[in-house]
Amino acid sequence: MAPAAAASAAVSQALRDRDILDAVGTAAAALSLAGSSFIVLCYLFFRELRKFSFKLVFYLAVSDMFCSLFTILGGPSNSFYCFAHDYSAHFFCVASFLWTTTIAFTLHRTVVKHKTDVEEFGSIFHLYVWGTSLATTVLRSIGSDNGRPGTWCWIQQGSMAKVLHLITFYLPLWGAILYNGFTYYEVNRMLNNATRMAVGISDRSNQSDIRADKKAFNRWGYYPLILIGSWAFATINRLYDFANPGHKIFWLSFLDVGFAGLMGLFNSIAYGLNSSVRRAISERLDFCSYPRGLKGASLHCQD
Numbered sequence: 001m002a003p004a005a006a007a008s009a010a011v012s013q014a015l016r017d018r019d020i021l022d023a024v025g026t027a028a029a030a031l032s033l034a035g036s037s038f039i040v041l042c043y044l045f046f047r048e049l050r051k052f053s054f055k056l057v058f059y060l061a062v063s064d065m066f067c068s069l070f071t072i073l074g075g076p077s078n079s080f081y082c083f084a085h086d087y088s089a090h091f092f093c094v095a096s097f098l099w100t101t102t103i104a105f106t107l108h109r110t111v112v113k114h115k116t117d118v119e120e121f122g123s124i125f126h127l128y129v130w131g132t133s134l135a136t137t138v139l140r141s142i143g144s145d146n147g148r149p150g151t152w153c154w155i156q157q158g159s160m161a162k163v164l165h166l167i168t169f170y171l172p173l174w175g176a177i178l179y180n181g182f183t184y185y186e187v188n189r190m191l192n193n194a195t196r197m198a199v200g201i202s203d204r205s206n207q208s209d210i211r212a213d214k215k216a217f218n219r220w221g222y223y224p225l226i227l228i229g230s231w232a233f234a235t236i237n238r239l240y241d242f243a244n245p246g247h248k249i250f251w252l253s254f255l256d257v258g259f260a261g262l263m264g265l266f267n268s269i270a271y272g273l274n275s276s277v278r279r280a281i282s283e284r285l286d287f288c289s290y291p292r293g294l295k296g297a298s299l300h301c302q303d
Helices: 002-045 052-073 079-111 118-140 159-200 204-220 223-243 250-261 263-272 275-286
Strands: none
Touching (some): 002 052, 002 250, 002 263, 002 275, 052 079, 052 118, 052 263, 079 159, 079 223, 118 159, 159 223
16 A cells, blocks of 8 residues: 555656646746747848848747747647657757857858858858758657657657767757857957957057957857756756666756756847847837827827
8 A cells, every 4th residue: 555655646746846847848938939039020120130140140039939839839748749849849949059050150250260251151051050950850750759758758768769869969059069169269369369469559449449349259258158058957967867767856857947948038138139139129119209298198109
């Protein structure tokens, strides 16, 4: 009787943990969906934002938007929705951090190599991002049992499936983190060298321009940290699950689901809410104003 009661209690606790993690994951994904959708709408409504650099941010936001959407829609109770959640979210999440590498590449080629041909790489970027995302998603399907979803759609039970998950998702993820970190290090080193040269020749105008670049780079330097912050706990959780199958740590899964779900929100704030977006929004708001001296007057929009 006692073993049966203990087993029943364990099952009840596992269900409660799943409900909590479902709620946390859904809430985090909803915030990311809202943030990425806002960036997409800004790109569609504000024509002045449709430059090549922000176009890459737009594709990043689209990837985050669909990654968050499929995370919200997925559920282990239905095999079809579990399949759609797992592989669709995998595809768009991989696409998300691959788009960050295209932004890093564009920054490095423009600032460090002083090239102005970055727009010529547009079609190559699409082939690289969507092609790699599709290839990793197809490879991950090998050895996965889609007909019998487990407790979590994104956790496969077989050792082969777990290895493929690490190879097809976390390997390109940390490759993107390393590439982005190296790229921003190169840009920072170049700006530091330019600053020392400007100080040496007492070129005040050049110093002010470089200081402006450095101020912008202080924000760019946080971009690689977004991927690390979003996926560090998930990586640890996957490695722990691989080494200790069947033994879950609730607080680690909590941090895993929460921070990974917020990646789209972090990206929308860091990449999307830049000075160009804020200026575009401010200019639109300036078209609508209340007539001075008329309290309670209706909102007046200039033609």
